[in-house]
Structure formats: C-alpha cells, structure tokens
Amino acid sequence: METLTASAFFKTDIVPVLDQSIPGRLHVDLSPDELVDHVLIRGEGRLADTGSLVCDTGKFTGRTPKDRYIVRDETTALTVEWGEVNQPIDADTFDELHQRMLDGLTDRDVYVRFARAGAMPQYGLRLRIITTLAWHNLFSYNMFLRPKVGEALDGPVDFTVIVDPNFEANPATDGTRNTNFTIISLSKGVILIGGTGYAGEIKKSVFSAMNFILPIKFGVLPMHCAANVGKQGPNGQADTALFFGLSGTGKTTLSADPVRRLIGDDEHGWADEGVFNFEGGCYAKVIHLSPENEPQIHAAIRPGAILENVRFFPNTATVNYADGSITENTRCSYPLSHVDNVVEPSVGVAPRHIFFLSADAFGVLPPISRLTPEQALDYFLLGYTAKIAGTEHGVTTPTATFSPCFGAAFLPLPARRYAALLKERIEQHGTQVWLINTGWKGGGLGIGKRMALPHTRAMINAALSGALDSVPFVQHAEFGLSIPTRCPGVPTDLLNPIDTWEYKGMYTAAAKRLANAFTEKLKEI
Incomplete structure (x- = not known):
C-alpha cells in the first residue's frame, strides 16, 4: 500500500x-x-447592514x-x-x-x-x-x-x-x-x-x-484543528499552538486571540517543514456571537462574508445572533484577509503546545490538565466531547460522543495511523499537550454551568506563557490527569472539578462512569 x-x-x-x-x-x-x-x-440571499450576505442552506x-x-x-x-x-x-x-x-x-x-x-x-x-x-x-x-x-x-x-x-x-x-x-x-x-x-x-x-x-x-499528519502563533522568542521563531476539537468546542473562538496571529481555524497539516493551513478562510459558528467575547469574528463579518441560517431583527437588516430558530448551527464564512493579525502565508513552525478541547457534557473533566505523552495519545484516539446541537442534521441536544482524532467523520484511514504520526511529531519536537474542558462545571448538562470563556482563555494563556511551569500539580483520582493548583486569572476553586459540585459523591460516581467509558472505548479503537 x-x-x-x-x-x-x-x-x-x-x-x-x-x-x-x-x-x-x-x-x-x-x-x-x-x-x-x-x-x-x-434571489439566493440578501444583504445585512454589515454588507455581508445572508443565505439559507435549505432543508x-x-x-x-x-x-x-x-x-x-x-x-x-x-x-x-x-x-x-x-x-x-x-x-x-x-x-x-x-x-x-x-x-x-x-x-x-x-x-x-x-x-x-x-x-x-x-x-x-x-x-x-x-x-x-x-x-x-x-x-x-x-x-x-x-x-x-x-x-x-x-x-x-x-x-x-x-x-x-x-x-x-x-x-x-x-x-x-x-x-x-x-x-x-x-x-x-x-x-x-x-x-x-x-x-x-x-x-x-x-x-x-x-x-x-x-x-x-x-507522511504528513492532517489535523482537524485550529492554529495560531505568538510573538517571536529568543531563537527568532514564534511559538505555534494547535487547538484540536470538534465543532462547537471552541477551535475558532480560542484560536482567534487578539495577542496572537491566526494561521487557520479548522484544518491543518504537520509536515517536516512545520504546520500549514489547508484553507484560505474561516467558518465560524455565530450563535450568540458578541463583539465582547469574540471580537475578531465579529469584526470579520463585513462585505464578502456569508452568514448562514441567521435571522434579522424584525423590520431591519440587522442580524439577531441570538436567534436559533432555524438552527443552533448558524455560521459565517469569511476569507483570512478579514482577520487583522493573520499569518501570511498560513504556515508556522512545529507547535510548542497542543490543546485538546472537549465540551464535557457531564461536567467532570478538569478545565485544564497537563497530559503525559501516553495520555496525549489516548485522548487523541478518544476525541471525547459533547456533540453540539445543530452541527449535524438531526442533532437537537448536546450528546456525549467519541470521535477518534477529533475528526473521525473525515478520516478514511484507521485512527491509529494518524495517532502514530502525532506520536512521532510530539516526540520529535517535545510538544506539550493539554486537555481543556470548554464544557460544564458544577454538574452535568442541565444542572451545571458552561465554563466562562475568559477563564478558559486565561488558562490557555497561562500554559502558553509558561506561567504554569512552576505551579504544583495534583493528580485526579479517577482520570490520572495532572491539575494545576493555581492559575493566573482563574479562581482556584474552579481548577479541580470536584470543588464545583455541591454533592461530592455524585461527582465521584459521574467521574468513574466517564473514566470507565474511556477505558472501554480505547479497547474498541
């Protein structure tokens, strides 16, 4: 072959x-x-007051x-x-x-x-x-x-x-x-x-x-991930970061960082020469979009951009981003030229940090965990998250799911083929891998609350800046994950998920169920 x-x-x-x-x-x-x-x-669409097109995708x-x-x-x-x-x-x-x-x-x-x-x-x-x-x-x-x-x-x-x-x-x-x-x-x-x-x-x-x-x-590793780069370091090279995750877990939002330059928001390859974008634009979810939380995406919605399945405020040409009456999967496509701090061409050096994003519907994963190389391969193969409503036809409520390599729906080859390439790359470059829970805290879906975006950004920035390098870590009892005991810009009681639950016994039981599900799923892959 x-x-x-x-x-x-x-x-x-x-x-x-x-x-x-x-x-x-x-x-x-x-x-x-x-x-x-x-x-x-x-008659395929109409213009919004931003100059962007608004089109419906039909059935x-x-x-x-x-x-x-x-x-x-x-x-x-x-x-x-x-x-x-x-x-x-x-x-x-x-x-x-x-x-x-x-x-x-x-x-x-x-x-x-x-x-x-x-x-x-x-x-x-x-x-x-x-x-x-x-x-x-x-x-x-x-x-x-x-x-x-x-x-x-x-x-x-x-x-x-x-x-x-x-x-x-x-x-x-x-x-x-x-x-x-x-x-x-x-x-x-x-x-x-x-x-x-x-x-x-x-x-x-x-x-x-x-x-x-x-x-x-x-022998290039294709990846369902976003990528950005920070400022140049002492060696003259910028630090590249990758963000893996399924739709709705925050790839586009978290990679669109005002203080870092965007390579791309969804599809990349990792070759001997470095990381490169497959695409020339971004395809962002815009449900509940706000300029405060997602300024780069909001600013990119201008002439040439296409908004899908959104609705206007009555008798206006102003888009109501809170309206999910057609679908929660409202989208906007725009070229990378609509982003101010973008890398041109869309390439970067090998990543120093990789973030696996999971929207944990059970609220038991820590908001940030440092993974060993062995754990990194396991979580890459698991691709655990919650399938967010509207991303796929027929999905109306978040559902816990596993998607090997955070992109099983797009992988023609066996998952372990891609995992072997990832293992080779992170070992070669000494890349640190982190697990980020962008999902729930204090309980599962319907009981707990979604992680606050500013807190997630603060944790990622702390990892990228090295602020967590000298922080003590504790090991999670059920998952064996390393959890920082403190993080700049984040309340300490959010870092260990059991501390956010009212009933600790219920947390432990839910965590054990998910850990057992991880073990059983890995046996199938």
Whole structure:
C-alpha cells in the first residue's frame, strides 16, 4: 500500500483545467462583488447592514455524515477503513451519477472556481469547484486558497468538486441512503455533492480527500484543528499552538486571540517543514456571537462574508445572533484577509503546545490538565466531547460522543495511523499537550454551568506563557490527569472539578462512569 504512485491519486488527464464536459452557461472565477450581484439578482440571499450576505442552506442546516461515501476501487479497497464512517459505493454507480449531474447542468448558470487547498504547495491540491449557486461559489472563494491577481494554478487540477443542491439521487437504484449525498472518488479526483445546500459539505469533502492522500503519499499528519502563533522568542521563531476539537468546542473562538496571529481555524497539516493551513478562510459558528467575547469574528463579518441560517431583527437588516430558530448551527464564512493579525502565508513552525478541547457534557473533566505523552495519545484516539446541537442534521441536544482524532467523520484511514504520526511529531519536537474542558462545571448538562470563556482563555494563556511551569500539580483520582493548583486569572476553586459540585459523591460516581467509558472505548479503537 505504501508504494502507490501519484497517478493513483491524481489522474489529471481526465480532469483538464476547463473543457467542454461542463455544460451550461459558465461563470468562471467571478470576483466577490460580481458573485454578490448574482446572489442578489437570483434571489439566493440578501444583504445585512454589515454588507455581508445572508443565505439559507435549505432543508439541511448541518452535515449529514451518514450520507458520505467513498468509491471502492483499486486505490481504496485495501487502504480505507470501511464502515459506518467510510461507506463504500461502487465505481459504476459513481460514474453514472457523475454523468447525470453533468447532464443536469445543461442550460443553467454554472459557477466555476479554481483554487488550492494547502498553504504549502508541495502538499496541496489544485481544485476546480463547480456550483449551481452563486453563493456556494463565493463560499468556495472564502474557504480555499485563492490565486493572487494574475497568478495561475501550477498545472492541471487534482480534484473537481461538483455541487448541485437540486440534484437528488434515487436510493432504490443509486445505492445511497437518502436523496442527498457526498461521494468522493479518490482515484478519479472527483467529488459529487447533491441534494443538500449546506455549504460545509464542500470544505469537509476536500478535507476528507487530503486526510487520505497526505499520510500515504507524503507522511504528513492532517489535523482537524485550529492554529495560531505568538510573538517571536529568543531563537527568532514564534511559538505555534494547535487547538484540536470538534465543532462547537471552541477551535475558532480560542484560536482567534487578539495577542496572537491566526494561521487557520479548522484544518491543518504537520509536515517536516512545520504546520500549514489547508484553507484560505474561516467558518465560524455565530450563535450568540458578541463583539465582547469574540471580537475578531465579529469584526470579520463585513462585505464578502456569508452568514448562514441567521435571522434579522424584525423590520431591519440587522442580524439577531441570538436567534436559533432555524438552527443552533448558524455560521459565517469569511476569507483570512478579514482577520487583522493573520499569518501570511498560513504556515508556522512545529507547535510548542497542543490543546485538546472537549465540551464535557457531564461536567467532570478538569478545565485544564497537563497530559503525559501516553495520555496525549489516548485522548487523541478518544476525541471525547459533547456533540453540539445543530452541527449535524438531526442533532437537537448536546450528546456525549467519541470521535477518534477529533475528526473521525473525515478520516478514511484507521485512527491509529494518524495517532502514530502525532506520536512521532510530539516526540520529535517535545510538544506539550493539554486537555481543556470548554464544557460544564458544577454538574452535568442541565444542572451545571458552561465554563466562562475568559477563564478558559486565561488558562490557555497561562500554559502558553509558561506561567504554569512552576505551579504544583495534583493528580485526579479517577482520570490520572495532572491539575494545576493555581492559575493566573482563574479562581482556584474552579481548577479541580470536584470543588464545583455541591454533592461530592455524585461527582465521584459521574467521574468513574466517564473514566470507565474511556477505558472501554480505547479497547474498541
């Protein structure tokens, strides 16, 4: 399996840069202003008073992981970990759906965008994104890396993504679970997305492809994480930090730090040369957004940004960020150029610190713990958090869940393949790993309260600054985690979670249940 050639991934002879295989009225690489005009004329959205677009995603307001498929062929048959996450579909079915989707573009407006995924070009993918909605094309402009003015992509495209919300599969004959689908052909370099208007499927399908290609072809670790850098140290290098976590655990919010520079908020690779962003933009949750708690995100919502599934205050063009009547998964996409203190290009040196973010629905994990290398691998494989309402279709209340590598829904290879790469990297660079509970304290969901964002920021800043290096730590009885006994800017009674519970016996019982669940889950991975 390790001797696969590049042609096994990139059959560029069948996806030329632009050819007559795309029917319809083509609009190629329109500017953001031009795309906004198309959106407004076509009635796909309206403008908010910030100048940003407001669009609805339709029936689906989140991803549908159970409707994601990978074509099973000679490239993937013995490498992909097949199962509920990576469902197989045969090549003939894919080819037939592919042709029907192309046929369905006839006599329609079709938007084509050329872009790149991967800020280190030697590890990147050259993309062609074909959409039937103008705002999906603007989303792709925001989320992927854009060629500079006058710059052309270096060579033919590696992957073509075709997105048509109006195209529905026939489950009885096409082998899909529902009429909506995302299908990835890794050998042909084509991704088909149909029956759903949720734009997040576009970026995550490309992420899934990179999660297959980078470890096998380059030995690069793909990561579902945010990344930022601080000021330069005595050695002239800035300290890079990574923030792993599922949607809703705080990756975007915590990485958007006014005193640190942002590399990216969601998808990165860790190569020998350092860390690099896969994307050219951010896709932030905006439910209950406020300029006080999330100033960078709030300031990024301006012309060119897209708000999804939000609602206005009555008779105004002002967005009510507290309104979750459509979904709790309200989102905003914006290019990195909307962030003031961003790293350009989006790369950094190997991280000194890694933070695993878990929104613990049971309220038993400490707000900050220092992990040993062995514990780091265990918690990376567990990927424990609470699945936040609205991130996936059908999820209406937070639910405790395990997602190996904090991104199981996007991992075609076995989880331990990615964990081995992480182990290699942290040992090589002496990286310190921390576990951060951004969830509940003083009790589980419905009883306790959510961790205060300023306290979480203070704990992370203390770890990054070295303020915790000389602090005594105590060991948690059930989890074996090292807990600091004090932390600048944080009340001492918050650091050990048992101190926040009224009934200590109930805390101990809940902690033991979760610790036992961790043990049993690790046996399955």
